[in-house]
């Protein structure tokens with residue numbers, strides 16, 4: 282068979298002769314049907330109806346490569362629990378609300394969230410590679426608050442007009458959902474603003490769809506004029522396999538500084554061993570722990586909550602067993618606070 286590929290694709294041909302699917306194809310193939318996810322993991326039908334009901338509010342979405350890292354037949358798998366819609370999401374719990382961190386109040390239009398001095402966060406897209414059940418933006422009205430990817434001008438003008446903004450944070454949704462040419466159009470515009478000195482990218486792609494870190498993406502990253510911090514988002518060591526390590530090495534090779542933020546989640550990573558193993562595995566992959574967030578009280582996620590007292594115990598155990606630089610900072614986000622609030626332990 283003669284593959285209709287460009288010459289640069291030749292080294293990527295698999296043994297079958299076909300090029301491996303690109304990240305956009307893999308994204309389209311993500312699992313969105315609860316019945317299929319349960320079938321892939323040999324889980325019984327008792328999970329199906331609740332999953333369908335909860336998915337009607339916030340859909341299931343998980344790349345197949347992420348599913349492949351889950352244990353079959355284990356409804357308590359720490360990766361599965363992050364993505365499987367559960368009946369518990371449907372219960373109304375006092376204090377758990379749609380916008381727990383006050384993002385709507387901080388939106389300045391043009392998709393720019395300027396909550397903290399010196400840095401501003403750009404909501405570049407509402408799309409993500411995965412739907413995390415605990416996400417504090419699960420009900421964020423993205424369509425009304427996007428820095429329109431078709432036209433970055435309003436966002437660029439807002440950044441240019443505020444010379445307090447030294448660091449631009451690409452966020453979302455997940456900014457790596459945008460095609461490379463859209464990212465390039467944005468950073469070309471940012472390069473014309475002299476007070477922008479740093480770029481930061483918050484993304485789960487290197488973890489959940491590591492194929493996103495392809496040659497074209499790395500060319501874009503390498504050509505940026507700033508030092509770039511990339512904050513990945515892993516909650517459990519099982520998320521990091523050889524393919525993920527390869528993607529992370531690719532980012533490091535482009536000169537990026539890699540940091541990780543986790544959310545402390547009941548039954549996912551609320552044990553000292555899980556957190557310690559995560560920190561060690563991250564470091565081996567070239568990533569330093571940054572934040573460990575207490576759960577934002579978003580509607581539908583109360584079953585993930587870990588009490589601050591339990592979190593403090595976990596921090597003390599971690600500090601006693603890990604090098605200081607492998608201990609993340611325990612924080613919570615409080616609407617109106619001038620920075621992520623440190624939680625004492």
Ligand SMILES: *Cc1c(COP(=O)(O)O)cnc(C)c1O
Pocket residue numbers: 394395396397400401402450620621
């Ligand atoms: C979390 C966040 C930041 C970044 O805060 P750091 O403490 O610098 O990581 C910036 N802007 C917004 C709106 C945020 O939510």
Ligand code: SF4
Pocket residue numbers: 408409410411412413415416417418419453454455485
């Ligand atoms: S990738 Fe981030 S923004 Fe997207 S659903 Fe997960 S936590 Fe939320």
